[in-house]
Amino acid sequence: MFKFAYNTKLFVKKLPRNISNIEYAKQLIRSSGSVAANYIEASESLSKKDFVMRIKICRKEAKESVLWLRLVDALTIHEAERKILIDEATQLMKIFGAIISKI
Known part of the structure; x- marks a missing residue:
């Protein structure tokens, strides 16, 4: 999870500075x-209910990260990196969904 947030931060630093990207990047940094x-x-929750709630939030924030990644205007040279981050966020959504379904 940390790696996803860190890689997202590095990606955002490479984005062209325009009005929409600035706002989308802020949201992307927050959600990741x-x-x-x-x-x-x-992982440090005291109850099963709290654990499930936190994992659901993780899934929701990963889904939101995909949205912001799709909305940013990336230069062509950064498109591959954006696709990798979208794939990683999608995989995280699936992982969190699997955790929720097994509880």
Whole structure:
């Protein structure tokens, strides 16, 4: 989770600076960081209910990260990196979904 948030931060630094990218990048940084933060909270939860809630938030924030990644205007040279991050966020959504379904 940390790696996803960190790689997202590095990607955002490479984006062209325009009005839409600035706002989308802020949201992307927040949502990707929230995946990692809520996963840490889930792993240290005191109850099953709290664990499930945190994992659901992780899944929601990963889904939101995909949205922001799709909305940013990436230069062609960064398109491959964006696709990798979208794939990683999608995989995280699936992982969190699998965790939720097994509880």
